[in-house]
Amino acid sequence: MESIEKEFSGVRVLHGVDFHVLPGEVMALVGENGAGKSTLMKILAGVHTDWRGTILLDDRVVHFASTREAEEAGIAIIFQELNLVPELTVAENIYLGREPTRFGDVIDYPRMNRMAQEIMDNLHFNAPVTIPVSQLRVGRQQLVEIGKALSLNARILVMDEPTSALSEAETEVLFTVVRKLRENEVSVVYISHRLTELSEIADRVTVLRDGYTVGSNLVKDTSRSELIRMMVGRDFQQFFVKEGEPGEDIVLRVNKLTRTSADPPRMPVFEDISFEVRRGEQFGIAGLLGSGRTELLEALFGAAAADTTGSVELEGVELDLSSPRKAIGAGMALITEDRKGNGLIISMNVEQNLTLAALRDLVRFSILSKTKERALAEEYVERLSIDVSDLKNPIETLSGGNQQKVLLAKWLATRPKVLLLDEPTRGIDVGAKHELYIHLSKLAKQGVSIVMVSSELPELLSICDRIMVLRSGRVSALFDREEASQEKILNAAAPAA
Ligand SMILES: Nc1ncnc2c1ncn2[C@@H]1O[C@H](COP(=O)(O)OP(=O)(O)OP(=O)(O)O)[C@@H](O)[C@H]1O
Ligand SMILES: [Mg+2]
Known part of the structure; x- marks a missing residue:
């Protein structure tokens, strides 16, 4: 060419x-x-x-x-x-x-x-x-x-x-x-x-x-x-190391959560999963595809009510897992791995997509504040350096990575208590990854608890306080940041011989 x-x-x-x-x-x-x-x-x-x-x-x-x-x-x-x-x-x-x-x-x-x-x-x-x-x-x-x-x-x-x-x-x-x-x-x-x-x-x-x-x-x-x-086009600080320690109090307590699949019926998707996440903690979840990582996040977000048993507490109060709306209302947010399926609304423009999840905050006395909407969108375009010439452009005209950034921004704008992220850096470039790590770290410092699924182990190792490993729907290991290593995680994730 x-x-x-x-x-x-x-x-x-x-x-x-x-x-x-x-x-x-x-x-x-x-x-x-x-x-x-x-x-x-x-x-x-x-x-x-x-x-x-x-x-x-x-x-x-x-x-x-x-x-x-x-x-x-x-x-x-x-x-x-x-x-x-x-x-x-x-x-x-x-x-x-x-x-x-x-x-x-x-x-x-x-x-x-x-x-x-x-x-x-x-x-x-x-x-x-x-x-x-x-x-x-x-x-x-x-x-x-x-x-x-x-x-x-x-x-x-x-x-x-x-x-x-x-x-x-x-x-x-x-x-x-x-x-x-x-x-x-x-x-x-x-x-x-x-x-x-x-x-x-x-x-x-x-x-x-x-x-x-x-x-x-x-x-x-x-x-x-x-x-x-x-x-x-310039030298770049490649490695990010999380600073700061999480608080002492438990924000999210997951208790014997089990999910069975609807099709084929009654097959376990994950079983008997219990863990706790502290305030301002960055909690990583590793595991092979099919280990139940994504399904676990969905269940925590109330998107799998019919198949899930067990309980989840948010700040000591039992969370109603019957719908994502209830979960959002209680202070949960989920950034999904599938941006076309559940994430972005292709028929809307960049600004509308950006502000969709935060609309609750923008609607005061049922009047949608256009100025606020725009200000919020602009703030996040700036923060994540989203490459878009006009916020009114259709979302499809953005490059793949920039669409991913819009999806991230949309949920970051909601200020949740617990932020669930599924493969958030997929498809975004080194610079934007770095920006995201800094941003997550900032959110954690402000007291947001972060639960993040990622296949990129170096990423989990550099930003998480603890890393839980899933294998075939069960917890196979839980590491503190000091003891975790790529090799240990891979071993815990690999199917038992
Ligand atoms: N259908 C389209 N209409 C208008 N602009 C477009 C369209 N497709 C791509 N662009 C623009 O062209 C430029 C290059 O986009 P492209 O998708 O080729 O980037 P990329 O290198 O593949 O990025 P990424 O790593 O994010 O996938 C971007 O500015 C993008 O917004
Ligand atoms: Mg591309």
Whole structure:
């Protein structure tokens, strides 16, 4: 790709970007939120058709008019945002619009399911491909996206944040798949904000900043700090260590909480979970995907009333877990892992999304204060450096990471007693992560108790006072910050042999 330029309604976001990928190489593409990574790859994959510059595939000039055309030329993309049809099965999603047929136009379901199952088995999906996607958690849906892209047998495969919802184990499986692709001369473009992954998987790295190419390097010759300097354009304090100690009094007391699943019926999701969180404590929850982390947060937020037994006390008063509204009223807030599903309202603009959860505070005598709404939105845009030119812009026009920041800001604006966070830094860049750590620490100092699920262990280790580890729905360990280490957590999280 040479001298690629792209504008959105008159605003230029790519300024002559150069990007080259060799056969059988894994090329990492990195840069801050809004740098232009997804846009560049959507141009390659035929999503955006209105752009200037040159794309050469081998020696042939191409300008794809649709994703279908790009697919036919051997280019597949795993989008940053999930793109599945919830009502359809895993197999139907994988082969949507390309279903194998027999007798002319009858879909050959047995064959389709067989082919899909084989692909998903390679990804260690461990479930029949005939279940609807709506029954899957975000991480599992992401595996389906990956399966769908693999089914195209592309020669260039673009992965836009493929691991953002994956556990460590699933990430390892994905890396094995990527290495196999590389052996078969497939080129992989790998976009990620998890810089530690790059040395493990990528051969070269290209850095974008504000729509310009900063440069390309061999990964093995590039240090982490060098990479960050290329991305943010200055030296950057990378490590954050939490300061301050939590208070003595218990704010949240969870007592023998057990949740069974509705489908399949009565299977335990998690069992007999008890823990206490002190005022101003940052309490981390680690565990593999499927260990019950997300389900636990949902239950604490009153989003699983029908299946949950046990009790939760907030400041000594039993919490009514029958609905999220009650939980919010009592002082709980939840930032979910799935920003499209429960987090953001796609039809609303940035400002409306930002202020949605805090509306209670803004409504005085039933008059919504427009000025207050705007002031609140502006404050958080500033604090998290959300890249948006106008608060009235639709939320979809923001880059993936900036959407995540809006979601964070929306709940931070509610000033809860207990803030529950599920993978809050997924998809946001190093700078914004750092800002978030500082902000959480500030909230903790003001007495907010924070319960945070994260797959990024370094993150938990640097900001949490204590870390609880879940394994198959049970508490397998609880560490103080001084005794916790990456190795101990991984051991406690790994399935018992
Ligand atoms: N459909 C759109 N309409 C208007 N502006 C857009 C649209 N899509 C992207 N942009 C803008 O283009 C710029 C680059 O966005 P892009 O999504 O490519 O960033 P990114 O590097 O992928 O960031 P992230 O790491 O957050 O995913 C941003 O300023 C974004 O707001
Ligand atoms: Mg993106």
